[in-house]
Amino acid sequence: MNTLAIDIGGTKFTIAVFDYAGAMVRRESRATDREGGKDWMLAQIKTIVREWAAAMPLQRCAIGFGGPVDFERQMVALSTHVGGWADFDLCLWVRRELGIESVVMDNDANAGALGEGVHGAGRGFRPLFYMTLSTGIGGGILTADGVYRGADSYAGELGHLTIRPEGPDCLCGSKGCFERMCCGLWLERDYGKTAKELIEDPDFVDAYVVNLALGLKACIMLLNPARMVIGGGIGKAGDKLFIPLRNELRRQVTSWSRARLDIVPGALGDDSVLYGALELARLHRV
Numbered sequence: 001m002n003t004l005a006i007d008i009g010g011t012k013f014t015i016a017v018f019d020y021a022g023a024m025v026r027r028e029s030r031a032t033d034r035e036g037g038k039d040w041m042l043a044q045i046k047t048i049v050r051e052w053a054a055a056m057p058l059q060r061c062a063i064g065f066g067g068p069v070d071f072e073r074q075m076v077a078l079s080t081h082v083g084g085w086a087d088f089d090l091c092l093w094v095r096r097e098l099g100i101e102s103v104v105m106d107n108d109a110n111a112g113a114l115g116e117g118v119h120g121a122g123r124g125f126r127p128l129f130y131m132t133l134s135t136g137i138g139g140g141i142l143t144a145d146g147v148y149r150g151a152d153s154y155a156g157e158l159g160h161l162t163i164r165p166e167g168p169d170c171l172c173g174s175k176g177c178f179e180r181m182c183c184g185l186w187l188e189r190d191y192g193k194t195a196k197e198l199i200e201d202p203d204f205v206d207a208y209v210v211n212l213a214l215g216l217k218a219c220i221m222l223l224n225p226a227r228m229v230i231g232g233g234i235g236k237a238g239d240k241l242f243i244p245l246r247n248e249l250r251r252q253v254t255s256w257s258r259a260r261l262d263i264v265p266g267a268l269g270d271d272s273v274l275y276g277a278l279e280l281a282r283l284h285r286v
């Protein structure tokens, strides 16, 4: 059985095909045209998938979407980064336009948690907390029973945790959110440089990890995860980021807490969500 995996992110989309043995046999990634928004992206996906489908049957599809997803209803709730997605029935679109009946969708951070938790840096670690640190910030919680989604599919949404009450305005209407202070989109707007360039500067990193640790500390105190895996573009920064971050977490987390501080970068690079989508398809035979 071949599985089509779709990762819809804030600045790009990636699609792949996994064969019956779980090997990735096709992969294509393209930058998101913000002006074109949803319709542009769906047209691109349709063109690529039709070409692939002519060469191999695609029996099922799983999607990791870069924004809140109502998992029970299998609907996109909204995207704060790209317009036109609110309450869109993406699964129905896949059935109609791509002709694949078996479709399942989750938030990209939940998919990323599954991907890293089963195939990557989180293998064998439960509970696992996965955080995507890229254009935006998203979180996914994986317990021994699978993804923990909460009562309304909003568990793990720590991007809008307030870490600086007097901080700048966030797109969500609040101030000083974790995402507002730490994600790639805002770093670029605030500093005029990409996150990748900024992380080369140790003085920037020293200040940055304070904010990053404020958000992660909340997660450690609440969940006591066996491991935290950081994926997404900024998560690929390596020791330049992770060594100061671990030191700052040790400083911030309350001294009587014996909760472990195990925090590592993702092992699947840009493919955490795709591998997670494969697992999602395996778990949810719809």
Ligand SMILES: [Zn+2]
Pocket (backbone or CB within 6 Å): 159, 160, 170, 171, 172, 173, 174, 175, 177, 179, 180
């Ligand atoms: Zn916010």
